Amino acid sequence: MPSPLNIREDRLLAELAHLATISAHPAPAVTRVLFSPEDLxxxxxxxxxxxxxxxxxxxxxxxxxxxxxxxSDPSLPPVATGSHTDAIPNAGAYDGTVGVxxxxxxxxxxxxxxxxxxxSIELIMFTAEEPTRFGLGCLGSRxxxxxxxxxxxxxxxxxxxxxxxxxxxxDCPGDLEExxxxxxxxxxxxxxxxxxxxxxxxxxxxxGLVTHIAAPAAFRxxxxxxxxxxxxxxxxxxxxxxxxxxxxxxxxxRAAIESPSPDTVGTTGVIRISPSAINSxxxxxxxxxxxxxxxxxxxxxxxxxxxxxxxxxxxxxGVSLDWSCINSDPPAVCAKDLLDIAAxxxxxxxxxxxxxISRAYHDSLFMARLCPTAMLFIPCLNGWSHRPDExxxxxxxxxxxxxLARTLFDLSA
Amino acid sequence: MPSPLNIREDRLLAELAHLATISAHPAPAVTRVLFSPEDLxxxxxxxxxxxxxxxxxxxxxxxxxxxxxxxSDPSLPPVATGSHTDAIPNAGAYDGTVGVxxxxxxxxxxxxxxxxxxxSIELIMFTAEEPTRFGLGCLGSRxxxxxxxxxxxxxxxxxxxxxxxxxxxxDCPGDLEExxxxxxxxxxxxxxxxxxxxxxxxxxxxxGLVTHIAAPAAFRxxxxxxxxxxxxxxxxxxxxxxxxxxxxxxxxxRAAIESPSPDTVGTTGVIRISPSAINSxxxxxxxxxxxxxxxxxxxxxxxxxxxxxxxxxxxxxGVSLDWSCINSDPPAVCAKDLLDIAAxxxxxxxxxxxxxISRAYHDSLFMARLCPTAMLFIPCLNGWSHRPDExxxxxxxxxxxxxLARTLFDLSA
Numbered sequence: 001m002p003s004p005l006n007i008r009e010d011r012l013l014a015e016l017a018h019l020a021t022i023s024a025h026p027a028p029a030v031t032r033v034l035f036s037p038e039d040l041x042x043x044x045x046x047x048x049x050x051x052x053x054x055x056x057x058x059x060x061x062x063x064x065x066x067x068x069x070x071x072s073d074p075s076l077p078p079v080a081t082g083s084h085t086d087a088i089p090n091a092g093a094y095d096g097t098v099g100v101x102x103x104x105x106x107x108x109x110x111x112x113x114x115x116x117x118x119x120s121i122e123l124i125m126f127t128a129e130e131p132t133r134f135g136l137g138c139l140g141s142r143x144x145x146x147x148x149x150x151x152x153x154x155x156x157x158x159x160x161x162x163x164x165x166x167x168x169x170x171d172c173p174g175d176l177e178e179x180x181x182x183x184x185x186x187x188x189x190x191x192x193x194x195x196x197x198x199x200x201x202x203x204x205x206x207x208g209l210v211t212h213i214a215a216p217a218a219f220r221x222x223x224x225x226x227x228x229x230x231x232x233x234x235x236x237x238x239x240x241x242x243x244x245x246x247x248x249x250x251x252x253x254r255a256a257i258e259s260p261s262p263d264t265v266g267t268t269g270v271i272r273i274s275p276s277a278i279n280s281x282x283x284x285x286x287x288x289x290x291x292x293x294x295x296x297x298x299x300x301x302x303x304x305x306x307x308x309x310x311x312x313x314x315x316x317x318g319v320s321l322d323w324s325c326i327n328s329d330p331p332a333v334c335a336k337d338l339l340d341i342a343a344x345x346x347x348x349x350x351x352x353x354x355x356x357i358s359r360a361y362h363d364s365l366f367m368a369r370l371c372p373t374a375m376l377f378i379p380c381l382n383g384w385s386h387r388p389d390e391x392x393x394x395x396x397x398x399x400x401x402x403x404l405a406r407t408l409f410d411l412s413a
Numbered sequence: 414m415p416s417p418l419n420i421r422e423d424r425l426l427a428e429l430a431h432l433a434t435i436s437a438h439p440a441p442a443v444t445r446v447l448f449s450p451e452d453l454x455x456x457x458x459x460x461x462x463x464x465x466x467x468x469x470x471x472x473x474x475x476x477x478x479x480x481x482x483x484x485s486d487p488s489l490p491p492v493a494t495g496s497h498t499d500a501i502p503n504a505g506a507y508d509g510t511v512g513v514x515x516x517x518x519x520x521x522x523x524x525x526x527x528x529x530x531x532x533s534i535e536l537i538m539f540t541a542e543e544p545t546r547f548g549l550g551c552l553g554s555r556x557x558x559x560x561x562x563x564x565x566x567x568x569x570x571x572x573x574x575x576x577x578x579x580x581x582x583x584d585c586p587g588d589l590e591e592x593x594x595x596x597x598x599x600x601x602x603x604x605x606x607x608x609x610x611x612x613x614x615x616x617x618x619x620x621g622l623v624t625h626i627a628a629p630a631a632f633r634x635x636x637x638x639x640x641x642x643x644x645x646x647x648x649x650x651x652x653x654x655x656x657x658x659x660x661x662x663x664x665x666x667r668a669a670i671e672s673p674s675p676d677t678v679g680t681t682g683v684i685r686i687s688p689s690a691i692n693s694x695x696x697x698x699x700x701x702x703x704x705x706x707x708x709x710x711x712x713x714x715x716x717x718x719x720x721x722x723x724x725x726x727x728x729x730x731g732v733s734l735d736w737s738c739i740n741s742d743p744p745a746v747c748a749k750d751l752l753d754i755a756a757x758x759x760x761x762x763x764x765x766x767x768x769x770i771s772r773a774y775h776d777s778l779f780m781a782r783l784c785p786t787a788m789l790f791i792p793c794l795n796g797w798s799h800r801p802d803e804x805x806x807x808x809x810x811x812x813x814x815x816x817l818a819r820t821l822f823d824l825s826a
Contacts, residue, residue, distance in 0.1 A: 231773035246659035267643035360644035
């Protein structure tokens, strides 16, 4: 075992606080959409932090940032950690950032302890874990794992019709074909993240050892009805696209609630209607649905029911429906031996811990296709996440970072 | 009776076609939002048309445009006609514009016949009949009639936070206090408009003589729930603001369908949610409802029911609701003697006609507070309106304009 690694809580908290100020919305809200001015500023600042710490940096063609603490035997597959710094509109300061800045602090703690790992340790800031810009989450890790082809990545368009290649900055060079990594390229991957649920906070526990990551699926639905003047078209003559969408949103909720699996969740997070005028009957509605489960069969059964309900609502209303899949990923299982190592370090640091499942979607879901992967959760207040009052206590962040640092160093031996 | 007034159909249709090209969206869609570059261009073009025809023009402080054919006794209260040229997003080429350009053609037909009316005849292009910018319809006629105080008008804000006074152009001078007109300032007001419903088109009739204008009411609802990560918050722990709004939209429809009055219509034309991210539970929803009836009691009863249903949905979901009234206007009754004069001219021109009620909202609703008022409807294809394929046949437009011209000249004697 190494000499104790010193996590500098003051530095880590100051960096988290500073990163939160790089936002398109005023504090406490945090908004950093992929390749927005704020995202680019956060990237540049991270590169400067890493350089200041004497760590090498490079971007790949999709904008994943790799920060490397070189090991004594760089020919061996490195150990990796990482998370994301992008944030949905009006999010908080901890989702993703704890894994990136905590990961950076872990690397610095090893270096500042005068230790050199055998394997190199890489910190990855993944491009666009959040789906805000292109409607597809985990863009960077998905491409690293080959779960999104360069061809499909090139076809993505944001709401303004711009592509990845239109938007990526000059310091993300090269071809999208070169992003994919080979299986086994890393020895192991461990991600530190806030729980985004209330389990640890409610129970007063320090560390969640994630054993499974739930299977997410996302869909985009276009409803096409018939417009008209809100005053002049009688109710019996209407084909209101928004009302068909409203019924479908309620069907999504019903299917999740009535699913036999306790972990099924379904959300309609996006709805846009056209023409969007108070005195006009909506002729079009676009809706985005997120549906997840740890039980793939239960998820698919619930989804089939939603499709039936949506089709029935549309048929009754004379509205047509175009249903497309944005992504539908299988669940991931974390590597038991990595979790055992993390558990040992949690115990030696006096951290309480439980095994957990992750209902949220993470870059680890895709990293698990490349190498043995594990996730460490820390508590966040009331389980709140994706909102400005998202909060993790300083000691929770420090403990998680300390377990991460020791686990990475151990794995790099 | 005057010598026959000649409506130059070719000129009128060419002008309607040209006006449709002044649009923020490509043809056949027409979008002209109050004080947008397109609205300002349409205003400037109208002024040039009027000047070319030798008619005087002036704007008031809210942007109503008055085009005057001077009578032999300008001391008498003038006869007035008018409508609007603003258009909601992706609307068509005939709503409002037929009344403005048809009104201009009516004035020109009198002048070109070498006739001088005794009373002056004024054509009014009303500011913002459509509520797109400020959420409030009939802005211009509402202020003329004193149904919207200058104080409340000054407090209006568009979605970007801009006020009427921020936006109005330099050629709309003076104080908003000066917009209001005195009761009796006009001898009579007659508005020509497309039906925006299918009754005339289905029956193959030329002219609808509007006896009543339905009572419109509009509301803005803010739902506030609790956000959170779409993957991590279990269904039982949610307070989803959008689902409360979706239930309310369906309650609006149900109340309209089940109302004992055959003319009740209810529409949710606007819905916006926040944060509007696929993986985030909506914490806020804003919804705008339009509800109308010719029967004020039936309307208010249905609205009470919607409020109950919305309150119940919100209580069940732990979502709070702020319900505000944008406007709630009483119905208007058209002047029988004006309708009789119009009927006589319709008959003499060989136009078929029926009495009708207007379910849509018009500037006439407010002009009726200032002077005896009537409306003439012409058919539009399938009753379609507020959509790009809105269409009235050339002969329908010409016949309506001919009846309007004769009615105005008759009233001015």
